[in-house]
Amino acid sequence: MIPLLGYQAALLLRSHRWLPPLLFYGAVMGIGVQGGQPVLDSLGWAAAALVPVAAWLVRVCVTNEPDAARNCSVAAAGPRRVHLAAVLTGLTASTALAVAGTALVAAIGDPRSADHRVAVPVLPASLAGLLGALACVLLGTGVGALCNRPLLRSPAWAVPSTILAAFLVMFVSGSPANAAVTGLVTGSRHGTVTMPLLPLALAAALAAGATAVACAVSARR
Amino acid sequence: MGVGRRYGAGGPWVLRDIDFEVPAGTLLRIEGANGSGKSTLLRLLAGIDAPSAGRIVDRPRTAYVPERFPAALPFTALGWLTHMGRIHGLGRAAAAAAGRDWLERFGAGGHARTPLAELSKGTSQKVAVAQGLLGAPGLLVLDEAWTGLDRASRALLDDAVRDRVAAGASVVFVDHDPRRLAGAAGAGYRVEAGRLTRVPVPADAPAGPRVRIEAQAPPGGAHLPPDLPGDPHRESLPGAVRLTVAAAHSDALLRSLLTARPPWHIRAVTALDPRTPGEDPRP
Numbered sequence: 001m002i003p004l005l006g007y008q009a010a011l012l013l014r015s016h017r018w019l020p021p022l023l024f025y026g027a028v029m030g031i032g033v034q035g036g037q038p039v040l041d042s043l044g045w046a047a048a049a050l051v052p053v054a055a056w057l058v059r060v061c062v063t064n065e066p067d068a069a070r071n072c073s074v075a076a077a078g079p080r081r082v083h084l085a086a087v088l089t090g091l092t093a094s095t096a097l098a099v100a101g102t103a104l105v106a107a108i109g110d111p112r113s114a115d116h117r118v119a120v121p122v123l124p125a126s127l128a129g130l131l132g133a134l135a136c137v138l139l140g141t142g143v144g145a146l147c148n149r150p151l152l153r154s155p156a157w158a159v160p161s162t163i164l165a166a167f168l169v170m171f172v173s174g175s176p177a178n179a180a181v182t183g184l185v186t187g188s189r190h191g192t193v194t195m196p197l198l199p200l201a202l203a204a205a206l207a208a209g210a211t212a213v214a215c216a217v218s219a220r221r
Numbered sequence: 222m223g224v225g226r227r228y229g230a231g232g233p234w235v236l237r238d239i240d241f242e243v244p245a246g247t248l249l250r251i252e253g254a255n256g257s258g259k260s261t262l263l264r265l266l267a268g269i270d271a272p273s274a275g276r277i278v279d280r281p282r283t284a285y286v287p288e289r290f291p292a293a294l295p296f297t298a299l300g301w302l303t304h305m306g307r308i309h310g311l312g313r314a315a316a317a318a319a320g321r322d323w324l325e326r327f328g329a330g331g332h333a334r335t336p337l338a339e340l341s342k343g344t345s346q347k348v349a350v351a352q353g354l355l356g357a358p359g360l361l362v363l364d365e366a367w368t369g370l371d372r373a374s375r376a377l378l379d380d381a382v383r384d385r386v387a388a389g390a391s392v393v394f395v396d397h398d399p400r401r402l403a404g405a406a407g408a409g410y411r412v413e414a415g416r417l418t419r420v421p422v423p424a425d426a427p428a429g430p431r432v433r434i435e436a437q438a439p440p441g442g443a444h445l446p447p448d449l450p451g452d453p454h455r456e457s458l459p460g461a462v463r464l465t466v467a468a469a470h471s472d473a474l475l476r477s478l479l480t481a482r483p484p485w486h487i488r489a490v491t492a493l494d495p496r497t498p499g500e501d502p503r504p
Contacts, residue, residue: 003307010304014295069292069301072352075267075285075362076308219271 004077004085005092011064012089021056025049025097029104039109039120040188043129044181046101050094050133051140051177052166058090058144059162062214083150083218087211091141098133102126118191125193132180132196138203139169139177142210150218176202224275226261235261237415239275243360243391248382248405250422251395253412259395260364262412266393267362281359281391282309286366290349292337298324298348299333302355309356316355323351327374343369350374354381361385363394367401379405380469404452404467431493432471437461439483446481450474461488468492 012018032045062083065073074082106126112119147162169175173182176199183196224239235258243249243266253259264270265277267285294301299320306316324330327347332340340348346369353361361382367375382392383405394402409422434453438460445455445462451470456463466474471490478485 003304007304007308010300011295016295066292066294068287068290068349069294071264071267071269071285071287072305072349073308074269075283076305076356076358078268079271219268 001081001085004073004081005088007073008061008064008085008089009092012061012093015060015064017060017064018057018093021053021060022097024056025053025101029101033105033108035108036110038114038116038188039105039111039122039125040129040184040193041114042105042109043102043125043132044184044188046105047098047129047133047136047184048170048177048181050098050101050136051143051170052163053097054090054094054137054140055144055147055162055166057093058087058141059148059158061086061090061093062144062148079219080215083215084211087141087145087214090144091137091207094137094140095134098130098137102130102133105129113191114188120188120191120193124195128187128193128195129184131200132184135180135196135200135203136170136177138200138207139175140166142203142207143169145207145210145214148214150220151214176200176206224265224272224277226258226265226270226273234273234415236265236412236417239265239417241410241417243393244407245281245359245391246386246389247391247407248386248402249391249393250402250406250409251393251412252399252409252420257412258415259412262417263362263364263393263395266360282356283360283362284309284353284356284358285362286349286353286364288365288368289342290345291342292345292349294337297334297336298329298340298344301337302348302351305352306355309358311356319355320351323355324348327351327377343371343374346370347374350378350381354385357385357388357390359390361390361392363392363396365395365397367396367398376469430468431465432468433489433491433493434464434466434471434474434478435461435488435490436464436478437486437488439481439485441483443481443483443485445485446477450477465493 028049029046033042070082106122106129110116111122111125143162143165147165148158152158152161169177172178180196180199183194187194226236239262251259251262261270265272267283268280269285296304299317302320303313303317306319307313311319321330321333324333327350329344329347332344337345337348350366353363353366367378370378379402382402385392386405406422409420410417411420450473451466453464453466453474464474475487478487
């Protein structure tokens with residue numbers, strides 16, 4: 001599995017197809033996050049933006065290998081493991097973005113509540129922000145795994161489905177990503193930090209399930 | 222065990238009730254018309270596709286070489302081969318060494334540092350072939366892998382396939398040339414109307430140059446050593462024997478005669494024109 005992950009990671013880095021999702025994340029952060037804003041609000045924004053970014057990075061990774069080369073690696077390692085390596089590479093890339101985004105917001109945000117009256121402890125707030133970001137990354141990864149090959153092969157279906165599903169996951173109440181972001185933003189009103197552990201656990205389970213389905217189907221097409 | 226494959230739940234069966242075994246150390250030839258399902262069968266064997274019905278069991282580590290390898294990958298030839306060698310279970314240094322070695326054998330050593338996207342069609346195919354061989358897989362699946370290779374590389378791939386089979390691996394191949402690896406193939410199958418039927422493989426047709434060796438029996442009239450390399454054609458002469466063998470095996474055959482106990486005396490070695498086997502020694 002390690003050689004496959006190394007191969008997929010090198011493929012992602014050298015293809016430079018990580019650049020558009022990175023620029024998108026940068027633009028969204030530029031719109032929603034400014035220095036001196038309440039830190040928990042900004043952390044919520046930074047986390048929510050990761051859902052489409054993670055889904056996009058998974059799409060990049062699972063479509064990155066040309067068919068002729070994919071046939072060779074699939075013969076050597078099996079379709080499930082090749083697909084799993086691609087999804088995990090996307091997940092790793094968006095996790096790196098989550099860490100960087102959280103660190104940036106923690107550095108420039110104002111460690112106080114939304115009305116700037118109640119102090120918010122920086123380290124617990126950053127940890128809550130990171131966990132929320134990870135919940136969003138995991139859910140976005142699940143969306144990317146379910147809305148792209150092998151389940152949806154044509155870009156005509158895969159791209160709109162990925163976008164639609166990513167927005168549903170962000171905005172529908174009851175989704176772990178929405179719960180994690182809402183927890184951060186609500187905490188900001190009163191200056192309280194709540195760790196989004198339940199949303200994170202649910203997001204991890206959903207992402208694992210979605211990836212398992214995609215890997216199981218990858219041998220069938 | 223009745224393996225079948227169709228594309229889409231309601232699609233027609235491309236292959237049906239395929240039931241066959243690839244024994245270790247054999248070379249299997251698959252033939253069939255265009256669109257008959259040869260490539261589908263090879264993809265099932267290589268594990269790229271799963272069967273829609275039935276199961277494939279006990280597949281060893283497998284390498285697959287496609288007919289065309291226009292891979293727009295952001296790697297150099299050697300960089301990609303190193304990754305593939307690692308996926309085949311080699312260490313980083315061993316994978317790089319094997320990749321370099323196979324590129325050099327196919328005369329593409331100078332392209333080791335060339336990006337894959339800049340390689341010519343033939344050199345790309347050499348890289349794909351090197352990928353199939355560098356991991357010494359237990360099963361090698363060649364889907365018209367000779368297409369696009371130059372003459373020397375085609376012969377080299379033939380030799381490499383024979384070596385893999387001799388080392389105990391299984392090789393399954395499809396090729397347009399009906400004489401490809403003639404004599405080496407253990408069995409042949411034909412894909413027709415979704416079914417697989419066994420067909421005779423072409424006998425050892427003299428596809429390449431042959432060599433005739435006249436050897437004099439040692440005093441006392443010893444028998445020829447058993448298992449002569451290349452399974453030569455034998456003609457008895459008074460007190461001697463005339464052996465005709467594919468040129469690729471001639472050195473090994475000579476060695477076997479000279480190292481026999483007691484050794485045979487070589488009287489003449491003659492290269493034969495490939496088009497007129499067994500006749501007219503070359504002037």
